[in-house]
Amino acid sequence: MSILGKLNPWNPSIPYEILSLNISSKLSTNSHDIKESSKDFGKIIQEILPAAVLYPSCVNDIIDLIQFSHDLSVPFHVAAKGHGHSIRGQAMAKNGVIVEMSSLNNNINNNENCGVRVSWDSGLGFYADVGGEQLWIDVLRSTLEYGLAPVSWTDYLYLTVGGTLSNAGISGQTFRYGPQISNVHEMDVITGKGELVTCSKDMNSELFFGVLGGLGQFGIITRARIVLDKAPTRVKWVRMLYDDFSKFTKDQEHLISIHHNGLDYVEGTLMMEQSSLNNWRSSFFSPSNQTKIASSLSKNKIMYCLEIVKYYDDQNANTIDEELKKLVKGLKYLGGFMFKKDVSFVEFLNRVRSGELELQSKGKWDVPHPWLNLFVPKSSIMHFHAAVFVDIILRQNKTTGPILVYPTSRKRV
Template sequence: MAKAQNILLRAYIIILHIINNLVSIIRTKILTPWNNNNTSLLYQTLPLEISTKLSIDTTSIKTASSDFGKLVHDPPAFVFHPTTVSDIVHLVKSSYTACPPFKIAARGHSHSIGGQATVKDGVVVEMSSLVDGGIKVCWSESLGFYCDVGGGQLWIDVLRTTMEHGLAPVSWTDYLYLSVGGTLSNAGISGQAFLHGPQISNVLEMNVITGKGDFITCSKNMNSDLFYGVLGGLGQFGIITRARIVLQKAPTRVKWIRMIYEDFVTFTKDQEHLISLNHGPNYVEGYLIMKKSPANNWRSSFFSVDDEAKVNALASEYGVVYSLEVVKYYDNFDIPKTDEELNEMFKGLNFKTGYIFKKDATFIDFLNRVRTEELKLQSKGLWDIHHPWLNFFIPKSCILEFNQRVFIDIIQRENKSAGPFLVYPMNRKKWDYRMSSVISDEDEGEDVFYTVGLLPSARNGEDLTTIENQNKRILKLCDEIGINIKQYLPRYYETKEEWMMHFGVQWGLFEERKAKYDPKMILSPGQKIFNFSY
């Protein structure tokens, strides 16, 4: 019996040895042709259970080669599908100890515009593969309600989970099918930011894997330098694997109102008034309506057929009009009180008489409004096309000149792109200057700045070229006439000097943090901040 067991054991060892040799041949002979960035070292340094999560199949590579913008095509050498956080730690450490290291980019929902989530000839980490980064709603005496969320989780799932407990985060993006780690690496803004700040201002704690492969828990009081660096840090200092998000009691419904203005000065004055109120709206945004950018757009089909025709007719008459969008949260038993608050809130506003439009919606339907339009466009093949967007922050003192020189003289008169075109104010005091995200430079006495989003789509190469050229003209014009903008989700910087100008006085700290947490410049090369030749 013992002899038979020994024979079986020897046979098992021989078979195992043969398998290991075959694996070695596959690693060195088959996968080596992919080695444009020394990535075959992965197969020599990673444990087998980690290296087997690297994929080179055509579908995975194609998906990871581009992003929502459909402007860049940078195929990675491998796509990594981790199931645990430790998988990512091993991957990053393997790069850090390799000579030379291979580049790594964490990919959430890849809603970037200019290939920021891609990594040519490197490794894209599919954060959605993680199974140990769910959503957990918690409460503590010191923190109140919060949720711990995996970095690869989508905000729509955060909303649905927290709403089961009657709770919700306070700051959002207009589109919820974005990853938590992705928006926190930028800022995360929408019409609630004037009141609660961007999403990065509502984070209590994070788990981060640095460019050295160190797994670090950080907060305002613990490893605070990393905490502030990662928030808005464009993925340069670490991969967010968990974030602790502030929660508050969630409303059940919203009063959703849009008002139309013929005059931009009055439009901005009323926007600024609304965001200054102590008990004002919960959400404020604004956008342009013109011939190619009608009242209803892919952000939401708010207007009825008759109302849209009425508003579009006014826009045709004036060339461009402005829509102020206001939302007030409420619960079913608060309807009379909410209506009274809205009436008081709108006293003194100067929108065009007869051009106020109201709608009632559930809280979830309002927050998830873009998804409804996305599905419509997907069915027509009009969603997965080029999105040459341009987003930036602009000082309040420059917004009137910007309206004339850009909105009117370029966008409206030339009528080359369809928008939508967003413009709405934020309160500067709701942003934390210790974080990496930068906003417009502060002019003396200005507590308000504006965000502008030029969000056209292009169905073909000709349209794409037209829009891209227009974007570059706008940026050049702002530079020439002294409108000091700061790109949000930046993609037009090509040199170190341009990035230094972007970060301004914060550049030195940004560079120091890079040297401290990712000294070999492994992470997020698609941002092209430190990898200029990438």
């Protein structure tokens, strides 16, 4: 890592006085560091290079940087980068400084850094105080040591807590628990003035609700207090196929309306004749099932996969099959096109990881991954299906990646 001494002559956007700060030895202008920190998952926005990269060892390092910038007559841009999973360069900082949040994880024994700490409170129940730099997979592993786990997830766990809370954190559990931002008791946030502020819905609430889903524009999350619940040990994982979108969406809506002893995860996927049946998100269908599905797809051209999960453990292992049977009774999926798996809780939550590793081994993970999330109201979903799924994606053969359909309720968002 190089010292910042050569920064000022070629990039006057950051004053030479920054060298007098304690963080100067943690700032890098190395071309490799700058290039790597300027990449994101989407790879749509490129060549937005910072002047330097900060590798903080504690929260105070970030505070010092932001205070220094704020006190200037013309502040420079500071952006926090977690796992770099943004899609439009949100974690880039042209001529500014990128803060590599993962660096905090290398100094977790520092008392200023949170890591993952599980606690209990008579009012809150179990919760975890989690550093904003922590990956959700590490949060899962740490909380499982206590038989606990967060209740709301994203499909991919190798993302930082601060990163998903700055967006929303949506997956198939959203209909039941809300997105990840709905399962946070409080946070520590570094504001644009360089102030470390603790906030919750009752304390500094404007900052709290601004930061949650605020795309990193209202502050940097350094700690989040996450809701925990008893963790299951296994899951019943089922996929059912449809050739009628109306039946598919109605069954989704029915399933998320079951509040007592209902499902824990409901999601949906478009399946196209030209797309891979077992994509990078998970390898689910056996070779014989793939042949059967491909034959149906050649006739229908487009089908719809309803994916559901029911958690269980030793206490209800003997009744879980009957519970699941009742939940799917009356659904309008195609006869003979229900497929089941029984896997561990961790295996299900971390299902995308194996696909990622396979793509990495083939050099296909480090390519552009544009992504678009849309909330479509129930009143427009059939029109959206006809105009987008059929007229654009199917007829123009536009699909090259997964197309997901999450059912949810306004009450949970």
